[in-house]
Amino acid sequence: METMVFDTALGEFGIGWTDAGLARVQLPGLDRAALLQRINRGGAEAGEPTRAIEDLVNRIEDYAEGEAVDFSVVPLDLSGVPDFNRRAYDLLLRIGWGETTTYGALARELGDVALSRAVGAAMGANPIPLVIPCHRVLASDGRPGGFSAPGGAESKLRMLELEGVSVGTPAGQMTFGF
Template identity: 50%
Template sequence: MQTSSHAVAGHAVFETALGFMGIAWSEAGLTRLCLPQRNRDAVERRLLRHAGIAGQAARPEPQWVTELIASIKAYAAGEDVDFSAVPVDLAGVDDFRLAIYDAARKLAFGETTTYGELARRAGHAGLARETGAALGANPVPLIIPCHRILAAGGKIGGFSAPGGSTTKEKMLAMEGVRVGPPPSAQVSFGF
């Protein structure tokens, strides 16, 4: 993971099977990922709220960005995609969060763990609540798969993306993970 300070080099908003998503990147890697929303403008507004994104001239997307967008679209269509090699630029992120994010990135498609177990794997046993707070501040969900972290007892836990824990549960269901009671009706993917 890259941790040096880099200005945002570009951003993109694109449509997936789940709705509109957005990403921003620097020369060093991905700096922001916005999970699905119903319209392009909502995602664009979320990206623009973050420093360094507004008012940039359009630049060609680097090849890795083009490939990442294709991979995100494939994931949204239900494919098993491994995002562990995507470069991320986590400039300004403290060592605790970097350790938590690094441990989370090791979780494969459909693999879950608890906040407490993730804290232990990251070398911070006993800091489940702080781990939850770190994941709530995750700038690149999906790439750092915070949706795969559950509360104690296998409960869904919180999720800071649009749609909250409902979105988290839908993403897990796409990966074949069932949390809570069995669904009584077909799952809708309207984020």
């Protein structure tokens, strides 16, 4: 796997690719040494980007500037990813810029609302966040839920805010602390 690190308006991203496609994205939030260690794990090393990778970098930079970007045409290398996760990611790839879904909605599409926790685990294991937009998956109460990227839920909220999505309690409802 080849990798590269580049700067955006959100901070430094890392990406990794193979001949089959994009295999890894590291979202901003780590210091450079930690970012390099994480993106180059498993024997990956810095490489020379192809035109397709240069185009992807430009798209990510545009996204970080707040432009609506469609990543659906990016070839993905999901070798080694469990079948359940792939199925969840396939559904998630249909959720576009400025849209959200819930863990439960994805679980129902996968056959059983009881799979909500498994969907959450798949989102947490997503090797290609942003491109596979796990930041667009919310808890059933409209709250952000978890996010395994640096910065956790705050990073998720920042990404959704870029897309014009306001996250929280639905208008007209109150939450109680019990």
